[in-house]
Amino acid sequence: MEKKLTRANALFIGSMLFGMLFGAGNLIFPVHMGQLAGSNFWSANWGFIFTGVFMPFFALLAIGLTGSSGVEELAGNVHPIFARIFTILLYLTIGPAFALPRTATVSFQIGVVPFLGSTNPTVALAVFTFVFMAVALAFALKPSKLIVYIGKWLNPAFLTFLCLLVLAALLHPMGSVAMIAPQGDYSGHAFLTGFKEGYNTMDVLAMLAFSVIVVDTMHNLGVTDRKTVSRDIIKVGVIVVILMSLIYTMITWLGTSSMGKLALSANGGIALAQIAQYYFGPLGGLLQAVIVTLACLKTAIGLISACSDTFAEFFPMSLGYKGWCVAFAVIAFLVGNVGLTQIIVLAIPILMFLYPLAITLILSSFARALFGQSKRLYRWPMVLAGIAAFGDALSALPQGLANSPLVLQILGYYKILPLFSLGMGWVVPTFVALLLAIISVKLVGDRA
Template structure:
């Protein structure tokens, strides 16, 4: 008889999932968004929550409902070649090239950089990232222990220390949200700006990677029936998004109230350090160092584990799991030394390309039982989404590339003829059209 998980088990798995998701960007981006959105913070936060917690939740659910063995299995339903390309690109993005290095740079930039002379900044970053990634490497060597390390140990520590900072900020706000200035696109389109700002957390991409960890954990606890796996995946996911939603909203509020005393910072890391120092003085620096380092370490463990297991499954005759762990950790440590601001800037075009494709996969995974996994539906939806995601990536490129005549003409065409493209949401209509066409063709072919 198939085992049913109790509430405690679902909370523990949900805690693990939250711990894997909530890392570097999850702390800094909502604070910075709150500062820029000002009095429009609430509506911007709603948009942010859709991409920062809604899509990751649906991504985990999609893996459970579609009965896939992870991202590679799900994306291969479009085409086997696409499966390899999408899986490699996504895992390298959330792994050694962008998200994983960021887990090493954020705690250094927030907790240690302000106290190190500029001339020794590069040396300090190198020493810190080496120690940080050695710790992540140690924990990642035993993936079967991830539920214990993240769910039972690191995550509770992180939540306790973060709660101290959040409660202080809400009980004694630095200023009023209604008086806070509004900056940039938050003046005209706060919801859509918040929506695309949620891309920076990379959690919708990570959900397609972490989903399989949740499914495997549920199986290891004795649940094997696909229907029960899907149900427990949803229950665990709900625990995770409730925690994330509460913390995101609180951090955004702290950011919005902080502009009464501080200028809008270059990034949320600087703002978070200022807020902690305001409430707790020198102790605030220690508190923030613990919060950020633990948050980033647990996410780094999850990313290294997920990337290494996936590449080991895809290329079993190339290298073993531990070899992939070492390689990805070394690459991440090297890239981390480029610096936080540069990593964020380089990642934006890649995220604008991958996010629409990931959203399409998530929706297809959830709807897959309705159209019986027909390849034609996956294919048309993905092709129509790809038509826009390429343009989104070009639109996020540096001006030196965007201002090239050929690329400028392409972007002008999209701006003139594709609704919502200027808001970064141009993929919606093409994706719906592709899904509809593919579904209609699949029904016609069946008949």
């Protein structure tokens, strides 16, 4: 008889899933989005939740449905070479290129900048990122139970702080949401703009990389049947998805209402620090700084360790685990010194390319579970998603590059795609290709 999850085990899996989705660093995005979305915050919020909460959950479900051992095996349904390249790009993105240095810059923006005074911010950032990455590297090289113990208290502590912050804002709002004017693309396309803003969490990429941990844990608890695994993931995931959606909604609203008293910030880290200072004064700002810094440090240790493990496995004759740890920490230190705002800007083109591929991989996995094992269900939509997403990535390049003659010439061909002007040119071609692949499988079967 197939074993099912007990309530205690379901709670354990749920807390694990919540820990994988919830990160202090990610909260800078909904708060800044709220400032920009203004009275359209509900539409923007739902778009953000779709890519920031639902899609990571679907990524976990895709791994569970297919029984894949990880992202490389899942992507191998397209082609082995694609799988290796996609996996490397994914780990570089959630590791040393963007997410890892972002943990340091978010901590700096929230935990240090409000207390800098006349100190040179460039020098302060360099010193802080060096110390931050050195500590993270030390723990990654020699894991300690201390960081595990601290981690058990971080999420509850930060959730408590957030609840107090939101409660203070509800009792004494800075402004009326209905009176805040939407800015930029949020004035006309709030949902799609929020959808793209959700890319910045990188949680779909992270879940593809780490969801196998959740599935393996379920297997170790005796739940091995794919249908049972998928059903239990849904049961556990629904609670986590609701909780995460509530958190993001509260933070988005907090950002929107803050525009009644505060100016638009350059990034969400600044906004979150200003809001905490407004309601709780310097002591509240200091408490938030400590909690966020420790939470980001815990994330940084995990990212260094996971990425180094993967690269040591991919390239066994190269640096080894410890060598990759050092290399990634050094790269993250260098990247981190460009600052939080610039990291976010530089990450956008990469995410505009990788996210459509990741979403397509997830959709194809569901199609495979429903319609058969043919690799056409992966290959056809992935080819068109890749071609179209390349155009979306080019259009998201920093202005100097995006306006170069070569890029403008290439983008001229992409303008025929529906939704391309909104940065969603991949959607229609991908869904058409997936539909054609499904029809093909129905007509000629799984072969080829």
